[in-house]
Amino acid sequence: MAAAAPAIEVPTPREPASVKILAFVAKAPVQIVLVVLGALWLVPTLGLLITSILPAGDLASHGWWQIFSHPSRATWSNYDALFHNHGLLDALKTTAYIAVGNTLIVVVIAALAGYALAWLDFPGRDWLFIAIVGMLVVPLQMALIPMFRLYNTFGLYDSVLGIMLFHVAFGLPFAVFLLRNFFVGLPKDILESARIDGANEVVIFLRLILPLGLPAIASLAIFQFLWTWNDLIVALTFGQNTTPITVWIFGQLREFGTSIDVIAPASFISLVVPLAVFFAFQRYFVQGLLAGSVK
Amino acid sequence: MTAFGLLFAVLTERVRWAVAFKTVVFLPMAISAFATGVTWRIMYQQDPSVGAVNALGRVVSEAVSAPGVLSSALPSVTALQQQGGGLVLKTPLHPGSVALLGLTGIPPDQVPKSAKQAVQPKPKPGDVVGTVWRDFKPGGGKPGVVEQAEQGLPGVTVELRETTGKVVQSTKTNDDGTFDFSNVGAGSFNAGIGAATFAKPFGGYAWLGPKLITPSLLAAYIWIWAGFAMVVLGAGLSALPRDVLEAARTDGATEWQTFRRVTVPLLAPTISVVFITMIINVLKVFDIVLSLAPESVQSNANVIALAMWRTAFEGGGNYGVGSAIAVFLFLLVLPVLALNVRRFRRET
Numbered sequence: 001m002a003a004a005a006p007a008i009e010v011p012t013p014r015e016p017a018s019v020k021i022l023a024f025v026a027k028a029p030v031q032i033v034l035v036v037l038g039a040l041w042l043v044p045t046l047g048l049l050i051t052s053i054l055p056a057g058d059l060a061s062h063g064w065w066q067i068f069s070h071p072s073r074a075t076w077s078n079y080d081a082l083f084h085n086h087g088l089l090d091a092l093k094t095t096a097y098i099a100v101g102n103t104l105i106v107v108v109i110a111a112l113a114g115y116a117l118a119w120l121d122f123p124g125r126d127w128l129f130i131a132i133v134g135m136l137v138v139p140l141q142m143a144l145i146p147m148f149r150l151y152n153t154f155g156l157y158d159s160v161l162g163i164m165l166f167h168v169a170f171g172l173p174f175a176v177f178l179l180r181n182f183f184v185g186l187p188k189d190i191l192e193s194a195r196i197d198g199a200n201e202v203v204i205f206l207r208l209i210l211p212l213g214l215p216a217i218a219s220l221a222i223f224q225f226l227w228t229w230n231d232l233i234v235a236l237t238f239g240q241n242t243t244p245i246t247v248w249i250f251g252q253l254r255e256f257g258t259s260i261d262v263i264a265p266a267s268f269i270s271l272v273v274p275l276a277v278f279f280a281f282q283r284y285f286v287q288g289l290l291a292g293s294v295k
Numbered sequence: 296m297t298a299f300g301l302l303f304a305v306l307t308e309r310v311r312w313a314v315a316f317k318t319v320v321f322l323p324m325a326i327s328a329f330a331t332g333v334t335w336r337i338m339y340q341q342d343p344s345v346g347a348v349n350a351l352g353r354v355v356s357e358a359v360s361a362p363g364v365l366s367s368a369l370p371s372v373t374a375l376q377q378q379g380g381g382l383v384l385k386t387p388l389h390p391g392s393v394a395l396l397g398l399t400g401i402p403p404d405q406v407p408k409s410a411k412q413a414v415q416p417k418p419k420p421g422d423v424v425g426t427v428w429r430d431f432k433p434g435g436g437k438p439g440v441v442e443q444a445e446q447g448l449p450g451v452t453v454e455l456r457e458t459t460g461k462v463v464q465s466t467k468t469n470d471d472g473t474f475d476f477s478n479v480g481a482g483s484f485n486a487g488i489g490a491a492t493f494a495k496p497f498g499g500y501a502w503l504g505p506k507l508i509t510p511s512l513l514a515a516y517i518w519i520w521a522g523f524a525m526v527v528l529g530a531g532l533s534a535l536p537r538d539v540l541e542a543a544r545t546d547g548a549t550e551w552q553t554f555r556r557v558t559v560p561l562l563a564p565t566i567s568v569v570f571i572t573m574i575i576n577v578l579k580v581f582d583i584v585l586s587l588a589p590e591s592v593q594s595n596a597n598v599i600a601l602a603m604w605r606t607a608f609e610g611g612g613n614y615g616v617g618s619a620i621a622v623f624l625f626l627l628v629l630p631v632l633a634l635n636v637r638r639f640r641r642e643t
Contacts, residue, residue, distance in 0.1 A: 037303070038319045041518065045322065047347055048334040063345045064337070133639050137628045139579050141600050141621045145607050145614050230327030232582040233600070237608055246329045246582070253586060256336065267333040271326045278325035282318070285325070289523065290530050 045271075052078055052268045056261035078265045088266060091248035095270075097160050098235070098244055099228040102167040106175050106224045107217060109168075114179030115209050119191060120201070129180065135173040143170070144237050151238060158240045166238060167228045175220050178288065182216035183209060219288025222281050226274050245270045301566070303525040304532055305554065317529070321522035328519060332586025335515040339502035339587075349499035368493060371397035371430035372439040383487035387458070390421045390479045394486040397430030397439055398448065406446055413447035414471040423479050425486060427451045428472040447472020451492055456485045465489075505595040508588050512580075512596055515587055520576065524569050531565030532558070571631055578627055599624050 050064040053074045058066065067074060082088050116122075117129050147166060148157070156162035186209070194204050210217070232246040239247060249266050252259050278285055303320060323331060340346030343353040370376065374385050375396060384394055393416060406429060413428035430436065432444040448468060455464040455476045463484065464476045502511045535558065543553045559566070581600040588596045599620060607617025 034316050038316050041320045041322070041521075043347070044331075044334045044338050044518065045326070047337055048330075051337055059345070061344065063347055063350055065347070065350070130636055130639055134632050134636050136635060137575055137632050139600070139621070139624050139628060141579070141603050142625050144604070145618050145621065148608070149614070226325060230329065232327070232329045232585065233604065237604070246327060249333065250329070250585065253333075254590065256589065260337075263333060264337065267330045271330040274325040274327065275322070278322070286321075286526055289324075289526060 048264055048268055048271075050074075051260065052265035054078075054261075056259075059260055078261045082262065082265050082269070085262075087248060088245070088269075091243050091245045092269070094160060094242055095229060095244035095246075098164050098167065099225050101160070101164045102171065102228045103221050103224040105164070105168050106171045107221050110172060110175030110179050110220065111210065111213070111217060112205070113172075113176045114183050114213075115205050117176065117180040118183035118186075119209075132173050132176050136177060138173075140166075140170045140234070144233075148237060157238060158242050160242055163235050163238050163242065163244075164228075166234050167224075167231065171224050171227065175224065178220055179213065179216055182213055186212050215284060215287060218281065219284040222277060222285055223288050225277060229270075229274055301524070301528050301562075303521060304529040305558075317522075317525065320525055323519045324522045326519075328580075328582040329586045331515060331519055332583040332588075335511070335518070336503065336587050336589075339511055341499045341501050341503065343499040346499060346502070348502060352500065368398040369400035371399045374439075378487065381488050381490040381493065383456070383485050385485070387483040388423050388455075388486055389483060390423065390481065391418050392423055393418050394423060394425030395439060395441065396425060396427045396453070396486065396488060397441075398427065399429070399431045399438075401429050401431075401448075407449050409449050409470050410446040410472075411449075411470045412443070413441050413445045414473055415441040416473045416475070419475070419477075421478060423455060423476040423484060423486065425453070425474055426472045427453060427468045427474065427488065452489050454487050454489055455479065456487055458483055458485065503587075503589055503592065505592045508592050508596045512584060512587060515583060516577070516580070519583075520573060524573070527569050528562065528565055531562050535561050571634070575628055575631060578624060599627075 047064050050067050051059060053076065054064060054067065055073065055075055055077065058073050117125060117132075143166070151157040151162050156165070190208060190212075191204060194208060199207070229244075230246070231244070232250065235242070235244045235247045236250065243251070245266065249263060249270065252263050252266070256263065303316075326334075338347045339349075341349060343349040370382055372395075375382050376385055382396070382398075384396060386394075388394055395415065410429075413426055415426055416424040418424065426441060427448045428441060429446045429448055430438055430441075432442060436442050436445060447470060449470045449472065451468045451472075453466055453468060453474045454462045456462050464479070466474050466476060468474045501507060539557060539561070540553060543557045548556070579600050580598050581604065584593060584596050584598055584601050593601070603617050603620035603624065606613050606620060
């Protein structure tokens with residue numbers, strides 16, 4: 001989380017031990033409050049993980065914290081059963097198709113559009129960009145019903161492609177906005193000198209913009225991936241047998257009490273992928289978040 | 296949410312392991328609102344032995360007042376009557392009397408382990424003696440009579456009261472259920488069992504019930520978004536001009552004054568951005584309601600997005616009304632749209 005660190009580290013002179021101890025005591029309440037809050041933020045996820053490795057019978061009468069007194073009750077059988085469950089495997093596959101496909105399409109289109117909006121001069125460019133900025137906050141609920149009927153007409157209902165295209169449409173405004181703003185900030189003279197050296201737009205885009213814009217493109221890709229992976233409403237509306245993991249779990253929710261041994265591990269699988277992405281690319285994630293909200 | 300984020304951002308500036316803390320608080324941002332709903336639904340289950348939130352509540356409530364030994368017991372004879380949560384034997388007692396306090400409705404697993412065959416004590420001059428026992432044996436038994444195979448109830452607090460209700464003596468029963476008030480003065484008394492014996496154990500709050508579902512959702516939602524507010528505000532904080540803060544401190548302002556009069560005004564633009572983002576997000580809440588709220592209470596936690604979706608796609612297929620709700624939602628975010636556009640026109 002480098003973004004939030006103080007900009008300049010002022011070297012502090014060495015302090016006597018007594019001052020250090022006093023400072024530590026003064027900070028203690030803050031430390032305690034933070035430890036409690038941190039625990040509060042960690043426990044639910046931990047609870048889900050532990051719930052997912054306990055047999056359903058044990059969960060009916062005791063909470064997941066029984067694991068601390070009876071660690072032997074932990075079992076992989078829930079996961080074992082899930083990995084032999086074709087419904088779940090298909091759902092995972094569908095989710096991966098939608099998330100990866102959407103991310104690729106959005107990144108390609110947004111990179112091209114961002115470059116054009118940032119560095120190419122054409123009439124109506126600013127108006128176009130303002131329209132895109134305006135679309136940033138349009139709730140996707142606006143389009144659900146019209147798209148539902150269109151998809152029915154064109155036979156896109158209940159297909160991976162249909163769900164993916166809807167995500168692309170609603171991912172693009174933010175994507176173009178993010179990349180255009182990043183590309184605009186690139187040093188102008190590098191581009192100018194490339195043009196003077198006779199490079200055409202395609203070469204500039206591939207050799208200069210893409211490498212220089214990599215941080216922004218990376219955060220965009222992460223966001224798109226997470227959004228589509230975590231989506232429920234779009235897939236629920238446009239899919240019936242094309243079910244990504246969230247919709248699949250949603251189908252099990254009706255029997256929350258009895259199928260907790262399916263719901264908990266499936267939910268955990270569904271959140272392990274975003275978490276892995278988050279930890280691997282934490283820096284880009286935060287950068288993108290800041291770019292999207294502060295600029 | 297904005298307040299939580301600000302609190303976290305300010306607090307984390309002061310500790311060395313801020314990065315670890317931020318990562319933890321930020322984690323839920325990456326998780327889907329849907330999975331969060333499932334996670335919290337497990338936390339919120341009503342039975343305190345299954346739901347973590349209520350388990351915590353039970354620990355607290357038992358620390359404040361312990362549940363009674365015989366929470367489900369009922370009197371076995373009509374002379375023993377409910378009074379202020381406890382039971383009182385209405386027949387007047389005098390020195391030399393025997394008080395029989397028979398209870399039923401106690402499941403076998405609630406009978407204390409040390410219980411022995413109940414014994415009806417012999418009257419003693421000057422004392423009031425008696426038994427508290429489980430007035431039931433397999434097959435029934437006669438109510439109000441201490442019989443073979445009926446168990447005494449040990450550890451029950453019995454009170455000897457004057458007819459006005461004032462407690463004169465109190466004692467605990469033995470393993471065979473007997474008790475003995477010695478040196479009772481002349482007069483008429485009642486024997487009773489205090490309310491504490493029958494106190495119900497903490498049953499847990501219905502976090503997922505119709506009344507509490509909205510606060511429950513709110514808490515889960517804060518859990519998701521506090522990390523976002525924290526990171527954005529934290530970035531804003533670290534970009535604040537240090538010299539202004541230093542100047543305020545040098546002038547003798549307290550921490551709170553510095554925060555209230557310098558930090559917050561300087562941070563106002565960032566705070567308003569976070570605030571607006573949050574409002575837009577909250578307007579579009581959908582997944583978490585579907586996964587956190589059980590189906591039967593979803594109508595108690597109805598939100599615009601959910602109302603729209605249900606009208607159009609679930610059951611009715613009422614596209615007209617659904618579209619109208621969607622347009623209404625759009626109207627609500629329209630001011631923000633205008634704000635965004637204006638800001639960018641000024642910039643370009």
